[in-house]
Amino acid sequence: MGTSGPGPGLGTVGAVNGLDRESTAPLWRQLQGLLLRRIEGGEFANRFPGELALAEEYGVSRQTVRQALRELRAGGILVAERGRQPRVAPPAEITQPVGALYSLFAAVEAAGLKQYSVVRTLDVRADAVVAERLGLEASAPLLYLERLRLAGDEPLALDRVWLPAELAEPLLDADFQHTSLYGELFRRAGLRLDHGCEQIRAVIPTAAERAQLRCDEQAAALSISRLGTASRRPVEWRHTLVRGDRFALTAEFSGRVGYRLLGSRTEFVTA
Structure with missing residues (x-):
């Protein structure tokens, strides 16, 4: 994975926004890791962005975004409710x-x-x-x-x-x-x-x-x-x-x- 710019998801398409398009790792897997780090940093505590916003931010297809979000939901990191925007799962009390x-x-x-x-x-x-x-x-x-x-x-x-x-x-x-x-x-x-x-x-x-x-x-x-x-x-x-x-x-x-x-x-x- 290439070097990132001032923060994940910032800057232009390519290695600057944290995605290395020359890597053998699939883009959805790279995106999953970037989003996970942002979640762990508390960036999405109030609101998690939609698929379209993430696709535009990272310069990838919505299918790539969907696969990354699907894996985050499967791991219990995101909570998805029917008809609602995904949100970060709260930690177990x-x-x-x-x-x-x-x-x-x-x-x-x-x-x-x-x-x-x-x-x-x-x-x-x-x-x-x-x-x-x-x-x-x-x-x-x-x-x-x-x-x-x-x-x-x-x-x-x-x-x-x-x-x-x-x-x-x-x-x-x-x-x-x-x-x-x-x-x-x-x-x-x-x-x-x-x-x-x-x-x-x-x-x-x-x-x-x-x-x-x-x-x-x-x-x-x-x-x-x-x-x-x-x-x-x-x-x-x-x-x-x-x-x-x-x-x-x-x-x-x-x-x-x-x-x-x-x-x-x-x-x-x-x-």
Whole structure:
């Protein structure tokens, strides 16, 4: 890539505006890199230019611009809503290491946001499918807790959890509006989770879920299913639907050690 002029996108067509037409790299790929650097520099915080403006600025076809923007959208850098100008995606407010036996409660508090829950259901019921996952008889009573989790007065997640009632029944008297499940489980039942297995998928929330989470129809979410154990015994089955625009998972990798899950030895503290 050739040298640039006073800034990306300034000056005449050619290497002056950051595009090297003699390079083997496609123009759309070069343009993608230039726009990414401008985004990282905060240049488009208020408004992102349209396709025509970018095509004129860089002296390229609109097809070249479209391909560059398509890649930026695929990488989650830009947000495109039907009938609207693209905009820079805001950074996730809450981040969590992949592989950590983490607490959503603690992650929210660590981000400096007030954590609050609206308790939808707290009762004892039977669920044959969940009971099987917990290694119990199909008719075994389960404590069921369903909450809408909020962070900073905005919905963050829909959280549903099942635990064996024989162990967790003391939690029926707990107030989960602003307290952690794992903290209450330890205080009231003497039970501390020490291991977990999760499956994480990207999903589009249903209309009902979007209404509860207050997200638009283009928004994606993370569907997180967790089996938690204590002393090798399955004691928790949980499903959490988290807004993808407010929550991010992180990991580290390097050429020397490869992919490494952050916090993989962290124990549950609260949730």
